[in-house]
Amino acid sequence: MPLSLFSSALSRQFAQMGSRIVERHRRCEGWWAPHLKNTADFISQHLPSGARVAVLGAGRLLDIDAASLISRNDEVHLFDADGSCLRAWRSGLGSDLRRRIVPRIEDVTCCLSDWQALVRDCKSVASLERQLAALRAPLPAWASEEFDAIVSLNLLGQIPLYWRDVVRARLAGLSEPQEEALAASMGELQRAHLEGLARSTADRVIVVTDSEYYFYEASTVEWRVEAALFGSARTLLQSPGVEGRAVIGKDTWLWHLAPQFIEHNDEGEIHKVEAIAWGR
């Protein structure tokens, strides 16, 4: 969905989250470095050259070797809902490389604006709960474009968090059934994303995503574990082969996203990251 159709509240939310990513990266640069390098290396190893490539969740290109990717390919579409990424996409690249970039400030789910309107216009909490449980995400428009390769770049785990924040802002203190309905709708967004990748024409599909969140306190040995994948997303991600593609590479690592005492004094946060490449 192009930016013009995007609600201004949602655009602001993406821009705020984007600037938080930049600030956090500045504070935690050394802690993030292994994750950023692992992601960039995995993509370099599994992406062919000379192709028309889509990078979903390109953000500020922190986790991809952008110059190498763009110089090896004919056309690189950079997708992100945060309009402030445009500056990062233009800076640091010579005009020859810039010409090969197609900037796409879009919501990759193609439905967040509609879903947000539904929450805004809902008459009662009970009807909202029913509607959440019944929501079905569409096949994203990018899935029907002719890309040779698509990279979903540390995005899948993030997609439902923006939506979750919209719902929680409207419904403070969710009941258990409401939380379940919300989780189902979060899973819908992830299912549609993975289905879009599977049903695309791309010969090569790469997904790098958080799959679990670990919260720790340095003074105890207990961890709290939260899921980053909802509904059928976990099973779909583990799929051995889709539409004639087979798994050609897999890796997993930890991303120390928010070290205790640097981000927050009460706890730290580590993400489990999974990377999978499918190819024909």
Ligand SMILES: C[S@@+](CC[C@H](N)C(=O)[O-])C[C@H]1O[C@@H](n2cnc3c(N)ncnc32)[C@H](O)[C@@H]1O
């Ligand atoms: C964790 S960041 C990924 C890191 C990013 N590659 C970078 O280097 O900054 C997730 C990115 O996905 C984008 N994003 C999240 N949900 C999105 C959506 N529905 N549509 C488009 N972009 C989205 C965010 O704006 C953010 O830039």
